[in-house]
Amino acid sequence: MGEGEGAGCAPKNALSSEVVAPAVVSTAALEVPARKLARQLDFTGAPEHPQQQPVAVLPLPPQAPHARVGKPESPKSRSRPNFEMKDATPKKQKQCNCKHSKCLKLYCECFASGIYCDGCNCVNCFNNVENEAARREAVEATLERNPNAFRPKIASSPHGTRDSREEAGDVLILGKHNKGCHCKKSGCLKKYCECFQANILCSENCKCMDCKNFEGSEERQALFHGDQNNMAYIQQAANAAITGAIGSSGYSSPPVSKKRKGQELFFWPTTKDPSISKLGQQVNHVRGPAPSSSLSPISGARVGTATLGPSKFMYRSLLADIIQPQHLKELCSVLVLVSGQAAKTLTDQKILMEKHAEDQTETSLASSSQEPLPPNQMEGHVEKTVADDCSSANQTDKISPDDSSSDGADVPKGRPMSPGTLALMCDEQDTMFMTAASPIGPMAHACNTSSQFPYGQGMTEVYAEQERIVLTKFRDFLNRVITMGEINETKCSSLARNELENQKDPIINGVGNASSRQHGASSNGVTKPAASPLATTSTSMIPANISENGESKVKIEKDI
DNA sequence: GAGTTTGAAACT
DNA sequence: CAGTTTCAAACTC
Numbered sequence: 001m002g003e004g005e006g007a008g009c010a011p012k013n014a015l016s017s018e019v020v021a022p023a024v025v026s027t028a029a030l031e032v033p034a035r036k037l038a039r040q041l042d043f044t045g046a047p048e049h050p051q052q053q054p055v056a057v058l059p060l061p062p063q064a065p066h067a068r069v070g071k072p073e074s075p076k077s078r079s080r081p082n083f084e085m086k087d088a089t090p091k092k093q094k095q096c097n098c099k100h101s102k103c104l105k106l107y108c109e110c111f112a113s114g115i116y117c118d119g120c121n122c123v124n125c126f127n128n129v130e131n132e133a134a135r136r137e138a139v140e141a142t143l144e145r146n147p148n149a150f151r152p153k154i155a156s157s158p159h160g161t162r163d164s165r166e167e168a169g170d171v172l173i174l175g176k177h178n179k180g181c182h183c184k185k186s187g188c189l190k191k192y193c194e195c196f197q198a199n200i201l202c203s204e205n206c207k208c209m210d211c212k213n214f215e216g217s218e219e220r221q222a223l224f225h226g227d228q229n230n231m232a233y234i235q236q237a238a239n240a241a242i243t244g245a246i247g248s249s250g251y252s253s254p255p256v257s258k259k260r261k262g263q264e265l266f267f268w269p270t271t272k273d274p275s276i277s278k279l280g281q282q283v284n285h286v287r288g289p290a291p292s293s294s295l296s297p298i299s300g301a302r303v304g305t306a307t308l309g310p311s312k313f314m315y316r317s318l319l320a321d322i323i324q325p326q327h328l329k330e331l332c333s334v335l336v337l338v339s340g341q342a343a344k345t346l347t348d349q350k351i352l353m354e355k356h357a358e359d360q361t362e363t364s365l366a367s368s369s370q371e372p373l374p375p376n377q378m379e380g381h382v383e384k385t386v387a388d389d390c391s392s393a394n395q396t397d398k399i400s401p402d403d404s405s406s407d408g409a410d411v412p413k414g415r416p417m418s419p420g421t422l423a424l425m426c427d428e429q430d431t432m433f434m435t436a437a438s439p440i441g442p443m444a445h446a447c448n449t450s451s452q453f454p455y456g457q458g459m460t461e462v463y464a465e466q467e468r469i470v471l472t473k474f475r476d477f478l479n480r481v482i483t484m485g486e487i488n489e490t491k492c493s494s495l496a497r498n499e500l501e502n503q504k505d506p507i508i509n510g511v512g513n514a515s516s517r518q519h520g521a522s523s524n525g526v527t528k529p530a531a532s533p534l535a536t537t538s539t540s541m542i543p544a545n546i547s548e549n550g551e552s553k554v555k556i557e558k559d560i
Numbered sequence: 561g562a563g564t565t566t567g568a569a570a571c572t
Numbered sequence: 573c574a575g576t577t578t579c580a581a582a583c584t585c
Contacts, residue, residue: 096580096581097580097581098579098580099579099580100578100579100580101569101578101579101580105569105570105578105579106568106569106570107568107569107570107578107579107580107581108579108580109580109581112569142569145569145570146569149569179568181567181568182567182568183566183567184566184567185565185566185567186565186566186567186582190566190582190583191566191581191582191583192565192566192567192568192581192582192583193566193567194567194568197582
């Protein structure tokens with residue numbers, strides 16, 4: 001104990017400083033038997049990182065970025081244990097309502113989270129500083145029972161590829177419940193389900209029955225299709241999904257295999273989430289006679305598609321699907337293009353002016369402007385800006401000579417980009433930006449163009465102009481995206497409304513089509529609109545004027 | 561807000 | 573390890 005106290009107290013203070021009052025009992029505090037618990041009591045960290053990631057997620061964890069993971073969780077809702085990593089940030093402490101556990105069992109959220117009760121509505125609470133001894137004892141007992149009791153229940157999925165996030169919509173569904181849930185009646189679509197509550201998909205670790213919390217689940221999608229803020233709607237959807245599938249006879253889940261198949265086919269073509277593996281399990285756990293007939297995803301179709309169509313509620317960005325990789329490629333190409341054009345135009349003008357001036361002064365140097373001087377000679381004339389230009393690009397190569405083959409694979413070497421372009425691309429190593437698509441012809445042009453500039457001073461202006469144009473175009477692009485997002489927003493809300501009204505008329509929306517992805521779905525004309533922005537596709541994504549410039553792209557390439 | 565449902569935790 | 577009980581959150585009315 002002595003040891004324990006020491007350990008416990010010190011850290012505790014330390015913690016207190018970092019977490020306020022309520023007391024997160026730090027791991028340290030719990031580290032009573034110091035060594036023994038040391039490792040397990042790391043509830044602090046855990047929750048927060050799991051899914052997050054970069055992304056800025058969702059996870060979510062999920063997440064996500066951190067913000068990660070958005071959650072369907074209503075603000076007021078208090079979830080059960082803290083495995084909701086969603087906001088890992090020292091959440092506002094939860095307030096338990098324990099009456100019989102003295103807040104010394106995992107039933108108590110506070111205790112389970114490793115924090116002291118503070119401001120809770122519990123009765124006969126021992127989870128506080130005053131009862132540290134008892135608490136400690138309880139912790140030990142708990143750990144004895146389950147060494148991982150205080151560890152996060154959600155672990156990042158080993159397979160948590162970025163793709164899964166993508167598939168999931170926007171939410172990061174990368175985590176995986178370590179123990180898995182054991183739900184029987186909630187379809188894992190209610191917060192009774194730890195997985196659902198944590199905003200993650202059920203995994204192979206789960207032993208739930210009639211699970212609908214898997215990737216591609218129509219019910220699940222339906223659930224997330226509405227307004228995120230409309231809890232009532234969500235619950236209604238959840239109920240519909242659950243009852244729809246369970247039916248009057250208990251758990252008659254639709255043939256999962258089939259369902260999945262279809263879904264993967266139509267909705268989640270790129271499935272790789274571990275949850276998939278659960279498929280089999282689901283089948284196994286399905287209780288009751290599985291409607292043989294059923295291959296027809298009736299319940300699914302009805303509840304899922306019909307009810308709401310393919311979409312998720314768990315924060316499905318309105319921009320989802322609007323911006324496709326090709327759009328970005330295109331955008332980059334166009335930006336580079338216009339940038340190059342601007343540079344060229346400006347440079348030509350300058351050259352002309354310069355020439356003109358030189359002619360007037362009859363300086364023999366005039367000729368030098370025609371062609372680039374040899375490197376060594378250029379130094380004298382060429383401004384460092386020029387050097388900056390290409391060197392910056394070169395630096396990139398230098399930095400990752402090897403990478404160039406991968407990341408910048410398609411980026412032609414020695415083809416520096418304008419500052420504006422670089423600025424836009426600097427954070428994007430993604431190959432998507434560089435890959436194929438459009439031949440970096442334009443870039444080359446841009447670079448060549450700039451490298452032709454013998455007049456350093458002019459370069460600044462050129463850069464300024466390039467930057468201006470690039471940013472302008474980019475702004476236009478963003479405005480378009482915003483507009484599309486708004487359109488989607490409008491459509492989504494109206495769609496949700498319609499679907500709610502149509503719930504009684506389920507069949508209409510054939511599953512088949514549901515196909516498509518999220519909002520863009522087009523099975524029933526209704527969603528069509530959402531697709532339109534996409535339909536216009538790439539070109540439409542680019543500001544009109546840019547598209548026009550695109551025409552000149554050809555021209556420029558020819559010039560090159 | 562009371563009552564019910566649900567599923568994790570605890571217990572046998 | 574399986575079955576049962578306890579418990580508190582989630583949910584319903």
